[in-house]
Amino acid sequence: MVLTVDGLQMRYGEVQVLHDVSFAARAGEVLTLLGPNGAGKSTTIEILEGFRLRSAGRVEVLGVDPAHADESWRAQVGIVLQSWRDHGNWRVGELLHHLGSYYPGPWPTDELLAAVGLTDSAGHKIRTLSGGQRRRLDVAIGIVGRPELLFLDEPTVGFDPEARREFHELVAQLATEYGTTILLTTHDLDEASRLADRIMILTSGRIVAIGTPSELTAAIAGEDEVRWSIDGQAFRKQTADSTEFVRGLFAQYGAELRELEVRRASLEDTYLALVRGQEVQS
Structure with a gap:
């Protein structure tokens, strides 16, 4: 497994943020973490990235405990945040080449530009990019060192x-063609349904469900x-x-039938049922 979490706990003073969280991810899998604000998603991710120390439990990322990871381990982990501050006057190709120089085995710049669909923008200044192009650059920055986990x-x-559709195609390509394991956090349930091989739902610091969208x-x-x-x-019927x-x-x-509508159970229904059920228990 690329990622293994067993009995993860996190406490801030008297407040228990994570309660025995356990899951795993295999190579080339897109694993999506869903949950309301305050569920513990950010804390979980920061522990996996090695930026926060856990209170208890076992965590292995690429076979290493992130709490004791070195620079060679960090070179195999890519991170794409919601926003990334940069110098708008950098040209796309120059920035990727420069960042790649910090890694032992980076993507060749031309290949990386092609992989994220930015070949035609290689000579453009970052501040001139569209939103979709800018997000592709964010991904390029995250994978410039050829990470095994993103x-x-x-x-x-x-x-x-x-732009959303193009980005989804890129994420699928990274997983299927390059074998990159991806851990995605999002509030967009349609996005989760489209991209995820498996979905975890975290609420009140607990994993309350895990499985494929279907x-x-x-x-x-x-x-x-x-x-x-x-x-x-x-008329209305549940079936x-x-x-x-x-x-x-x-x-x-037969022909007497009118206004026929089938509303299939959705991931949104599942998510809301689990989150609301956990809130009631709490």
């Missing part, structure tokens, strides 16, 4: 739909909702097999 924090905040939706959100009308009268149920409706009512 942390992405809210990567598409403020993106327009086209597994979580099927296990927790439950049944689909079918709505229809006949002769102006509206585990909406396809078979709709087939039966057509067989029974």
Whole structure:
């Protein structure tokens, strides 16, 4: 496993922030961490990145305890924050070449530019880039040292739909073509559903669910909702097999059936059910 967390705990004075958090990530996997503000996401990520010491539990990232990691370990870990301050007068290619000089085996600049779709922008000053191009540069900075593990924090905040789609394609490419393991934190449930191989939901310092998007939706959100009308009268039905149920409706009512709508259980339903359930327990 690229990343292993077992019984992670974090306490600030009398406040327990993380309670026995456990999970793992394999090579080339996109693992997404979801949770409301204050759930403990940032604390978890900072511990994994080696920027914060834990109170208890076992953590291994690339086979090393981040609390005792050296510079060679840090060269294998890439981090893309929500924002990165830089000098707008740097040219894209020059900046990546300069940053690459700090690593023992960096991406060749031309190959890196091609990988993130910035070849045509190599000679452009950073301050002239669009939002989507700027975020691609952020990723290039995060992977310039060819990391095995990449942390992405809210990567598409403020993106327009086209830039978001392009960025999602880039993340998928990093995982599938280059084998980069990615730990993504986001509040965008559609983004999580599109990108994640598996999703973890953290709330009140506890992992309350982990699985693929479809597994979580099927296990927790439950049944689909079918709505229809006949002769102006509206009907509604919860069902585990909406396809078979709709087939039966057509067989029974045929052309009389109107305003048919199938609302499938979603990741949002799952997320809200888990978070609200944890809040009630707390």
